[in-house]
Amino acid sequence: MFKKLLLIPILAIMCICPLFPVHAANSTITNVKVVTRNDAEVPFVRTVLEVTNTVKPKAVLDNTGKYITISLPNTQIADGVAHTYTGDKNVISQISLAQHMYATDINIRVPQVLNKNDIKIFSLSSDYKNGRPNRIVIDINDKSGTVKQWRQWQSKQQYQGSGAADDQNVTAYAVPAYNLNNSYSLTSGLKGKIICIDPGHGGSDSGALGAFSKEKDITLAISMRLKKLLEQAGAKVIMTRTTDVDVYAPNDGAVEELQARCDVANAAGADVFVCIHIDSYSTPDVGGVTAYYNNKTPYDLGLAKYIHKENMKATAFPDRGVQTANFYVLLHTNMPATLVELGFISNPSEEKTLNTDAQQQNFAESICQGLSDYFQNSGK
Known part of the structure; x- marks a missing residue:
């Protein structure tokens, strides 16, 4: 025993x-x-x-x-x-x-x-x-470091297990292929740009839970405010969800749900993809704002950088920086993408602030300004 x-x-x-x-x-x-x-x-x-x-x-x-x-x-x-x-x-x-x-x-x-x-x-x-x-x-x-992560697929070919395409004993895994055609725009101004906003979680997936609120509700509230601001600036906004629903289907798997969000952006031919989340941790003292990106295009870093810079002007939360990540939605969108974590719902002070109209509006305005700066500087 x-x-x-x-x-x-x-x-x-x-x-x-x-x-x-x-x-x-x-x-x-x-x-x-x-x-x-x-x-x-x-x-x-x-x-x-x-x-x-x-x-x-x-x-x-x-x-x-x-x-x-x-x-x-x-x-x-x-x-x-x-x-x-x-x-x-x-x-x-x-x-x-x-x-x-x-x-x-x-x-x-x-x-x-x-x-x-x-x-x-x-x-x-x-x-x-x-x-x-x-x-x-x-x-x-996983402490072994051997579990295969979703990675950037370098061509339109399906991934073939160990790479032995002619070996009948090798399983061909059907994975989404990264589109190498750079159809996204980098010209100045928000007017006419197609911007996909992805409010994290929703429906049967509440996301992280705080003492009195749910991640899915905060991300949607900020996203809807951001939608309004971008449309006022002349952008065409594509939302992965506008209500409390699953994007793919209730009770779906992680990959199906995440791919469905990527499909919305890819089908619309979006110029950028912005995924909005609220973070959580096992202890209540951790807090702050983070922006994640993956170098699948030369412009993902710029998108994360400009939005994060403005986000830090919009809050008193700690700055956790701009970091690289292999998150599914960053890898399987055909355009520059960023995932932002706008504070910690597990931090009582930040949860309280995140549920105020003022902070939600401030973050919506800062993301809008960050997007404007990104296009103004051609993504660099």
């Missing part, structure tokens, strides 16, 4: 289970899904447990760094739900569910030594409108 020593911090959107039994309504695990997410800067394996009622987990990492136990009090396993699961072997060795009298334990064994920063656990509330129950989400980072 391994010795459990290190408590894993739960994200701000969750409460750690009390030391004594709670008298909450019983909950039942009705479904378990395990997927590999390779659209993030650090790939990870995500385990999602669907539960009938709200559960407050307690997580423990043992002193070897290779065993994690998440205890769900007053929770049972539904009939027909398997008790063992496997994930990407580089990240997860085995996941097993153990039923006890007053709780269910999720025991996860991993091949690489983990620390508390490699594990994130958070809850998502039910969304009955879109058919989504309460969920417990467990993310474990």
